[in-house]
Amino acid sequence: MESSLLTCKKKISKKCHVPRIGTSLSHFEPKKRLIVGTKPNIPDLNLELPSDSEEEEKDASDDVPKLLNELEVEIFARVSCFEYWKLQFLNKQFSQLLKSGEIFKVKRERELVKPYVLMLTSGNSRWTMVDKSFKNFRRLPEVPSDICFLYCDKETISAGTQLIVVGKEVESIVVWRYELELHKWTKGPSMITPRVMYGSASHGTDAFFAGGIKFVEKGIPKVCTEAEKYNANTKTWTMICEMHKRRKFCSGCFLRGKIYVIGGRYENGKNLTCGESYDEVKNSWTLIPNMLKDITFKSSQSPPLIAVVNDNLYLLETSSNELRVYDVNENAWKRQGVVPVKANEASGWGVAFKSIGDRLLVIGASPLPRSFIKRMAVYTCRPSPYVEEQVWEETENCYDGVELSNFIHNCCVMFA
Structure with a gap:
């Protein structure tokens, strides 16, 4: 790469000493005599400054x-x-x-x-970044937070080249961001309405956060409807229109130009089967009744495991380990076979289900016999809404002796 870069530089340097087309020799030669001559080029302070047209005729070597x-x-x-x-x-x-x-x-x-997978596995204090093939990896620096943040539940999403991690420190809910360009963690800025257990979705350099649990007077938790947007370029938060329903433990995604927030639980712990879609142009939410009417829920259920590939929404039904695809027009889910991980073992917790380019990605406990249960299993497939059963391919990962747990605490995909 270094040799090719030097070759390109030499070629450009040679070309830049040739006068521009349309530039007369009378303009070009005096400059040449000044460069070659032995007398110093002392400026005459009595001369008028060159006009804009004369500036345009300067030697191309200046560029x-x-x-x-x-x-x-x-x-x-x-x-x-x-x-x-x-x-x-x-x-x-x-x-x-x-x-x-x-x-x-x-x-x-x-x-x-290109997509890169960032994940925090059980027993590790540092995030791991891997490429699409799972052949190259890198450990991120440790988050310089307190012990409460380290061991408490956290939620994460990427916005541009930033990894946003939200969790609770001893004093309050905080936001830490890892910036890929700088390879370091920075604290803040804080959310306008700090919350946890929300639904989130990203699109380009924007990330959207809706619902969740906020803490009011005397630290009393309250399920909220508030929503806000984070912009990675400006590192600022903006409040957007509130949702129709209070919900926590919900999931979010970007689908066909809109932000979707799906499922979750109400204040009394009751599972919500409705969803909502957000139109950023109109700054309004539309309620979608019975969006999860055919999905089985448990009391300890994880937030819905959803992912979008080629403008199609997929869900991993954790009670049966089944893959389903959503029909927007019919407001219904179509079965697409079994997913090769043990998502039902912990009601969906510890499993990563993401989109990575034109593929679905699932990471979790291996479906192999009990003696291999500690082994992390990574599978991908190219989904199609018209196929009854998807074909999953196992990805052989290589971490040069670094052991990663099969229980995933946090996972997101960054496009950089």
Whole structure:
């Protein structure tokens, strides 16, 4: 890569010394004599400043640094994120370029982003980031929080190149964010209405949070309807329209241009079968009655395990380990066979069910005999709403001797 970059630089440098088309030699030659001549080029302070048209006729060599910088960004935008951490130790200029965020901006503009899975497994205090093939991995730094945050339940989502983790410290509910460009954790900014056990969904550099449990006077928990949006570019929160129903332990997704919040429980612990969709243009929620009417619930049920692939919504029914696809027009779920993990073993807890590009991803306890239960199982499939039973493929993971538990506390997919 280094040799190809140098070759490109030489070619650009040679081209930049050729006068522009349409520029006369009378304009070009005096500049050449100033460069080659032995007399110093002392400016005459009595002369008038050049006009805008004269500025445009300056030697193209003045643009070389800008051209080289743009070329470097274009090249690095096509390199895997796992190579960035190696390159930043070789070149200080690249390290500065990485921290500027320009590389990731170009990745998004050129549609060169790739999915990366970030997960926190049982028994680990540090997050693990793996690529789509599960062949490359990297450990993130430890979150510099207190012990309460470390051991309490947390929720997570990605927005752009930021990993947002929400949990409770000793004093209050806090937000920690990991920034991929900087490879470090930063605290805040806090939510406008701090809450936990909410439904969330992301789209590009925006993340949406709705419902959950907030703490009012004297620390009394209350199920809420409030919703807000986080923007990764500005690192700010904005309140949006409230939902129709109070709900906690719900799930969210981005589907066909709208944010969906599904299921959850009411204040009295009763399971909700309705959903709601949010239209950002209208800033309004639409109630969807009986969205989960055919789904079996348990008292200790996890939030609904849902994922979107190719504008189709899929659900892992944890009581039966079945995959289902949602028919938006009929407001009904179609069965699509059994998923090869033990999602029913802990009522959906400890299982990751996500979309990763054009595939569904499920991570959990292996379906193999009892003696292999500690082994993490990773399966993917290319789902189709028109197929009765999906074909799942097991992904062989390689962590160079690093052992990860099969119980997933948190998991999300970042596109970077």
